[in-house]
Amino acid sequence: MLKSLAALGLRYSSNAKLPHGQQLSNVTKICFSPLPEVSKWLVPVQVQYIENGKTKMCDIFKVHDSVSIVLYNISRQKLIFVRQFRPAVYYGLIINNFRELPKEDIDLIQYPYELGMTLESCAGMVDKDKSLAEIAREEVFEECGYDVSVDRIEEVMNYRSGVGSSGAKQAMYYCEVTDADKVNSGGGVEDELIEVVELSLDEAKKMVQQGAINNSPPSCLMGLLWFFANKAPANA
Ligand SMILES: Nc1ncnc2c1ncn2[C@@H]1O[C@H](COP(=O)(O)OP(=O)(O)O[C@H]2O[C@H](CO)[C@@H](O)[C@H](O)[C@H]2O)[C@@H](O)[C@H]1O
Numbered sequence: 001m002l003k004s005l006a007a008l009g010l011r012y013s014s015n016a017k018l019p020h021g022q023q024l025s026n027v028t029k030i031c032f033s034p035l036p037e038v039s040k041w042l043v044p045v046q047v048q049y050i051e052n053g054k055t056k057m058c059d060i061f062k063v064h065d066s067v068s069i070v071l072y073n074i075s076r077q078k079l080i081f082v083r084q085f086r087p088a089v090y091y092g093l094i095i096n097n098f099r100e101l102p103k104e105d106i107d108l109i110q111y112p113y114e115l116g117m118t119l120e121s122c123a124g125m126v127d128k129d130k131s132l133a134e135i136a137r138e139e140v141f142e143e144c145g146y147d148v149s150v151d152r153i154e155e156v157m158n159y160r161s162g163v164g165s166s167g168a169k170q171a172m173y174y175c176e177v178t179d180a181d182k183v184n185s186g187g188g189v190e191d192e193l194i195e196v197v198e199l200s201l202d203e204a205k206k207m208v209q210q211g212a213i214n215n216s217p218p219s220c221l222m223g224l225l226w227f228f229a230n231k232a233p234a235n236a
Contacts, residue, residue, distance in 0.1 A: 027113035064125035065169040070223040075179040078198040090116025145186030
């Protein structure tokens, strides 16, 4: 089971041949520890409420809102994705194999880090005072290397993710790019190690076929369904 999931993590990797400047993720140590009392990224809160006279509670955490962009290269009819190591996905996949939080480093032979590699739409958190479309434009540039103006970024829909735990808002956008818009290899900024992956429409369609197993977030798959329903060429 775990082996086949690791294969899923490796799927769509472009292997050795990455565009100049892009680095392939190689994780060599993983360990888990309880969340510190103060986290820059997650703020845990308990909500207490009375519903139909019954007192209830819900433990939640606040995270940043975010944007995601369905990116379509019309020069080559390819959908553009990003592939990266996601610690949360890795943790979610392996933690049920342990009775309690392991104190030692995780055995990466038994639990390869590739389990936590995901294929996602280009996305980013809303952590600056800019319009959502401008943040989307920046993510397309930083993660995927396409330089487009904000007016080419089309708003698709807004929705809430993690409704049981965070309820954070995500705004989805759509953008068509051409090879002429590609100005660098992408790959993210600062510590990010993001691989740009291009899929043909046939390959991308397999991700949303009945029975598909993905490491991708629902927002990416929903973006694909939206694309095939609204934007894909008639012959796709
Ligand atoms: N919990 C955490 N702990 C430590 N460092 C953290 C962190 N969260 C973010 N970071 C840091 O912030 C950086 C920037 O994150 P991004 O803005 O690229 O959002 P990301 O793509 O991770 O998730 C975006 O895309 C995914 C997929 O759509 C959405 O789920 C998500 O809400 C959205 O922000 C990360 O590379 C990391 O260094």
